[in-house]
Amino acid sequence: MCWGGLRMKKEDARLLLAKASEVILELAKRVKKGDRIGDIEYQRELLYMVLLHIADSYNGFPFPEKSGDVNSLFVFLPGNVPVVPLQVLPISIVYNLKIFFKLPHNEQLFFHNFRKLLSNQFDFIDGNYLSHDEALRRAEEYDFVFIFGGKTAYRIAEKLNKPVRIFGPRFSIGYINKLDLTEEIAKKIAFDNLAFDTAGCLSLRFLFVQGRADISIFREAFKYISSRLQPQSNFDRDIFEYGTSVILMDSEQFIRGADWMVSKVKDIPTFWPPRTLFVMEVNSPEDALAILGDLRYNLQGAALGKMELKKYFNDTSVSYFSEFGKLQFPPSGWMFEKGVNINNILKGVKDV
Template sequence: MGQWGDGGMDDWMNGRVPTFHLPALTPGVLLREFGEARLLVANLKADDIAALVCILRERAVWLRAQPMQRVIAALTEAAQRWLAEGSPYMRTTLDLLPRITGYSRPVIEHQLRHLLTQIIPDALKNLLSENEPPFPHHLPLVTCHLSLVTQFCAGNIPGLGIEAILFPLLAGTPTFIKASSGEPLLAALFADSLSDVDAGLGECLAVVWWEGGNRELELAACQLADVIVATGDDHTIEALRRLAPPTARFMAHPHKVSVGLVGKGYLTPETAAAIAKDVALFDQQGCLSPQVVFIETPSQTSAEECAREVRTALQGIDSKFPVGSLPISEIAGLQQSLATLEMSGALILRTSGICSRSVALPNASSPPTAYLRLRGGVFLQRIEDVSEVRHKLVAFSDRLQAVGTALPEQELANLTPFFYTLGVCRICPLGEMQTPPLGWCADGIDPVAGLMSSDHQT
C-alpha cells in the first residue's frame, strides 16, 4: 500500500498516516492535528516546492507520450481497489475523514462510492469525447502542450481531491496539488493508490499540505504553472490570482450557493424526502447545497404545513445520513442565529438531538436570509406564484451554482433560460442536487477541456 500502512485505526492512533505524495523527494515530516486526527505532513520549504514543480514539468513529455488507454486503465483500476471489499484505502479513509471533517461516516461513504463507481472506462472516455480522437490514439499534440497544472483544493466536500487527480491526467498534464487546509488526506491517499497501480503515472502527481496563506510556498507552486485552479473564498482566490504568472490560465471556483424551487401542489412526502436528502448530504457546506427552497403555496398556513413536512423528512433521514459533529462553539453560534430568526418572526422547526437539523420559515417581516447557512438545516421561502422566483433570485445572481426543482414541465422550460442568465450551471430534480455526474461543469468550466488549452483566461 505504498507509503501508507494498512493498520487503519492503529495508524491513526499512533500518528503514522502521511498526507503527502511526492515524486523523487523524501521530506522531513511534522505531526499535526486535524479535527480529532493526528497526521503526518511534509515539512517543505519554498526551494522544495520549486524543485517539485520542475520535476513535474519534466514528466509532461513522458505523460504526453503515453496512450490515453493506459491512463484510463490505471484510474479505473485504482478506483476498483478502493471499492473492493476490505480495501485498506477505503478503510483508512472511513476511519479518518469523519474525525478530520466532522461529517458522519455514512455521508462520506455515500459520496465516495458515488464518485468511485463513475470512474469506469466509458465515463472517462466520455469526458474526452470532444477533445480527442477515438481510442487508443494519444491526445492530439495541439491540446497537449501544457506542462503543469497547479491546484489549490477545497476540502468541504469529500471526493474533490480525487477529481483533482483525475482531470489533469485525462488532459495529459502533470499536476501539483496543495491539499485543503482542513482536509489533507484524500488526495494524497488516492495518489498513492494510483501509484501502486502505475508508478509512472504516480510520478506525474505531487500532493502536499501546508497552512493556508503561506505566500512564499504558494508563489513557488504557481511560478511555473500553465494553469492554476483555485477553490475557496473570495479572499483566498484573489490572493492566489495575484501570484499567477501573466502567461498562466487562472480557473477560479469561488464560494457559491444553490436553491430549490417547488411548484404548487408538488410538495408531496416524496418531494420533502428529496429536499431532506439534498440538505443532509454535507450539512449544507457545499456549493450544491440548497440554502433556500422556494415553495409556491397560497398562504402562510399552508407554508407552515410544508415546513413541518420537511422537518419530518429531515428527522427520518437522520438514521441514513446522520448530521455531522460540530464544536460546541459552532453549535452555540447556530442556536443563537436560530433564536435571532425566531425573535424576528420566523417559524423554526428543529429535529431532535444536540446536533439537530432545522427548518426556518421566515414571514414577510423577517430580514433577508439569502447567505446565512444553516448547518444541516434549510430555509423555506413562501411564494404565491412561481414567477416570483425571478425577483427573489436576483440576490443570488453572482453566487448561484444550481437549482433543484419539483415543477410542472412547462414551468421549468419557461424558467430555464432565466436560470442560465444568472450563471446557474446545474438544473436537476430535487434529491439529485448533491450527486452530479463525473466531470460536470462547476462554475461553467469544463474540468478536462479547461486544462487542454494554454489560452490566458481569468
C-alpha cells in the same frame, strides 16, 4: 507512458481511469467498514454514496481532443468537501497532466490515504499541505492554477503571475410546486440540505415553493435524515446556535431539531447557519429569481420538481440541474461551474 500533457493512447487512459476507479471503490469499502479515512469524520453514508458515484463516473469520462498548452495544474483545495480532488483528477489522468493538490490545513489525511493506494503509474499526481508563501511559490511552477474557496481565493489569485480559475463561493437551490411536495420528496430535500452540513456548493440552502408552503411536512423528514446524516466532526455548534437564534426573529414559521432547522422566510437572510433550510413562497420562477437578485450568479446547482423548469434558470450560474435527492451526484465530466469545460481548462482560460 508520456508525461507533460502529451495525451496517451485512449485505451491506456481508460486503463488508468479504471485503476483509479478501483482505488476509489477501496476507499468506499473502508468508509463502509468504519475506518476513519480523513482528519474530519464525515457523514459516512453520504461519503460512501458519493465515492461509489465518482468511481462509476470515471467509466464515462469524456475524451475531447487536447486543444491547449496546459500541461500542469496546481490546485488549492477547499476545506469543506473532501472529494474535490477526485473530481479534478480525471483531467490529469486522461491528458497525463502533472498535478499538485495544495491540501487545506483541516483535511490532509483523506488525500494521503487515497494517494497511498495509487500505483507508481500515477507518479504525476502529488499533493501536500504547504504554508501560504510556499504554496504561492510552487504554484508559479505550473501552467494553470485552480483555487477553490471564498474571499481568500481572490487574494491568493492577486499574488500569482499565472492564469488562475477561481471556483466559489457557490450554493444551490430548489424549486417545486406545492402540489409536488410530498413526504417522500421532503426526505430528499432534507438529504440535499444536510449533505456535508450544508457546507458544499451542491448543498441545498434555499427552497422556493410555488404556492402556499406549510413547512411542517419537513418535521419527520428532517428527523429521519438527520439521524442518517449526523453532524460532521467539524460542525460548529456555536455558529449553529447563534445563527438559528438570529433566524428565529425573521422567520414566519420554523421547526427545529437538536442540530437542524427549517425556516420559512420572505427574503434571503443575511446569516446562513449550517444544517439550515430556508423556505420561501413564490408565485413563479421569475419571483424566485427576483428574490435571489445578483445571487443568481452565485448558484452552483438547482434541484427541480420538474425538469422543464430549467428554462427559467438560463440567466443564472447554475451548472448542474438535478432531481431532489441527487444534488451531490453530478455527471461525469462536470467541471464545477457553468461555462467551464475540459477544453477551456486545457487552454488555461480563466474567464469563462
